[in-house]
Amino acid sequence: MGKTFYVTTPIYYVNDVPHIGHAYTTIAADVLARYKRMAGYDCFFLTGTDEHGQKVEKAARESGETPQELADRVVERFKGLWKRLNISNDDFIRTTQERHKRAVLALYQRAWEKGDIYLGEYEGWYCVPCESFWTETQLEEGRRCPSCGRPTERVKEPSYFFRMSRYQERLLRHLESNPDFVQPPSRYNEILNFVRGGLRDLSISRTGFRWGIPLPNDPEHVLYVWFDALTNYITAVGFPDDRERFERYWPADCHIIGKDILRFHAVYWPTFLMSADLPLPRRVFAHGWWTVEGKKMSKSAGNVVDPYQVTDEFGVDPFRYFLLREVPFGLDGDFSRSALVHRINGDLANDLGNLASRVLAMTKRYFGGRVPPSHDLMDGQVRSQAERSLKELDRHISDLAFQQALTSIWDLVDLLNKYLDETAPWGLAKDEGKRRELEAVLYNCLEALRLLAIMLSPFMPSAAQRLWEMLGFDSKVEEARIEEVGRWGLLPEGQQTQPPSPLFPRVEDKG
Numbered sequence: 001m002g003k004t005f006y007v008t009t010p011i012y013y014v015n016d017v018p019h020i021g022h023a024y025t026t027i028a029a030d031v032l033a034r035y036k037r038m039a040g041y042d043c044f045f046l047t048g049t050d051e052h053g054q055k056v057e058k059a060a061r062e063s064g065e066t067p068q069e070l071a072d073r074v075v076e077r078f079k080g081l082w083k084r085l086n087i088s089n090d091d092f093i094r095t096t097q098e099r100h101k102r103a104v105l106a107l108y109q110r111a112w113e114k115g116d117i118y119l120g121e122y123e124g125w126y127c128v129p130c131e132s133f134w135t136e137t138q139l140e141e142g143r144r145c146p147s148c149g150r151p152t153e154r155v156k157e158p159s160y161f162f163r164m165s166r167y168q169e170r171l172l173r174h175l176e177s178n179p180d181f182v183q184p185p186s187r188y189n190e191i192l193n194f195v196r197g198g199l200r201d202l203s204i205s206r207t208g209f210r211w212g213i214p215l216p217n218d219p220e221h222v223l224y225v226w227f228d229a230l231t232n233y234i235t236a237v238g239f240p241d242d243r244e245r246f247e248r249y250w251p252a253d254c255h256i257i258g259k260d261i262l263r264f265h266a267v268y269w270p271t272f273l274m275s276a277d278l279p280l281p282r283r284v285f286a287h288g289w290w291t292v293e294g295k296k297m298s299k300s301a302g303n304v305v306d307p308y309q310v311t312d313e314f315g316v317d318p319f320r321y322f323l324l325r326e327v328p329f330g331l332d333g334d335f336s337r338s339a340l341v342h343r344i345n346g347d348l349a350n351d352l353g354n355l356a357s358r359v360l361a362m363t364k365r366y367f368g369g370r371v372p373p374s375h376d377l378m379d380g381q382v383r384s385q386a387e388r389s390l391k392e393l394d395r396h397i398s399d400l401a402f403q404q405a406l407t408s409i410w411d412l413v414d415l416l417n418k419y420l421d422e423t424a425p426w427g428l429a430k431d432e433g434k435r436r437e438l439e440a441v442l443y444n445c446l447e448a449l450r451l452l453a454i455m456l457s458p459f460m461p462s463a464a465q466r467l468w469e470m471l472g473f474d475s476k477v478e479e480a481r482i483e484e485v486g487r488w489g490l491l492p493e494g495q496q497t498q499p500p501s502p503l504f505p506r507v508e509d510k511g
């Protein structure tokens, strides 16, 4: 049995079409999954849609559809976007699928048998858009939702409760002995303080709407959407029927989520799992939020960034690159057209694209496009930087430090640009006596480009593949195993390269 890696995105609500926030989480998870596959893991990467709940019921009413019709329509927008963005998910879960209902009911049953579910009365403030209950003290001024700022509604009704309080001590111990359970560290502290402040029992059923999974013991009630939604992570790996698959992939190695849904993942979810005697996920990583041109993104402000539109204009790889390069993963960031254009023209077109073009053009001019012999000459700094970048990449990706991972890759790009200027192969080419040096310099550059194609592949799969092909390979770089190909000196002498074609066209800043 090889080593496994299980990574998830949140499942997205279908009451809204996908925007840059959804794309961000999914792209980050995709980079992680792609890298882990190349690192030899049997990787399982899950995304999907959250289709139950009052929000979806309400949206369907407004659009004159049944909730299922709405879900069936919007899910295509998500699936289509993931295809366009080159997302390599291994499964796509929808909470309206039969397999999921079975898993949710099995999880509920376990909690029930533990005596962790009881009928009580719920009274509190409810935020419909967030599907969240709040206590009086949590509300913001004007009884607004502390998460989204919108007005909440007073709700009082019979409800089944989950004895979350029972798991406070255990969760606290788990957090204290696993400081990596929640990342980044600022989020860990937030959760630690929250749990120290005490856990109340959680209302997990509602009677105010119908669109959800009815409780087997009291079908007037449907399950609160978070109990339903969080279960998706175990449904997809075979819970409760397929034991072998479940044990292979669960616990998940990483749940990647946005900071707004951290509490559900780092508090509620672990307590549900504890109640069911199931292992906890290894890590929950909460990333920050994007603003757009300095402003909060919202439908009412009309500034929602549509990933279909941005990629139409700028291409998929530059979009993927920008999102992970611009902002450290875990912090908030600002999306602006000028920042995107700046990154494309600077990092991509200039630094990387030109580098590849120059090296391949010289290979063509001086060697008819064939990889020259290396002579093991003049490779010192290039080789050691390439080895350093490979090593750092592994560490940074494992830490989900995507920005640093890209910086490590660009250390090699920058060094190569300098190396070319310093060794000036166009000068060496004028001197017959310098032939060996010329060969060595170009070999070193080509070999470094080969390693760059490998390192870039998780981030920019198409551009990396084109670079790989320009270097004369006819395989798929994403199928390469780093263990086999991620070493200096493997580019075969004599391999026929292709003439360069621009990897990243420059774009105009129209403002």
Ligand code: MSP
Pocket (backbone or CB within 6 Å): 009, 010, 011, 012, 013, 020, 021, 022, 024, 025, 050, 229, 230, 231, 232, 257, 258, 259, 260, 261, 288, 289, 290, 291, 297
């Ligand atoms: N359905 C729940 C998740 C259930 S997981 C068991 C949900 N869905 S969502 O569609 O509203 O949001 C999904 C993700 O999008 C969240 O991780 C959220 O953080 C992310 N984003 C929404 N707006 C965002 C930004 N402006 N910026 C970055 N990410 C944002 O919550």
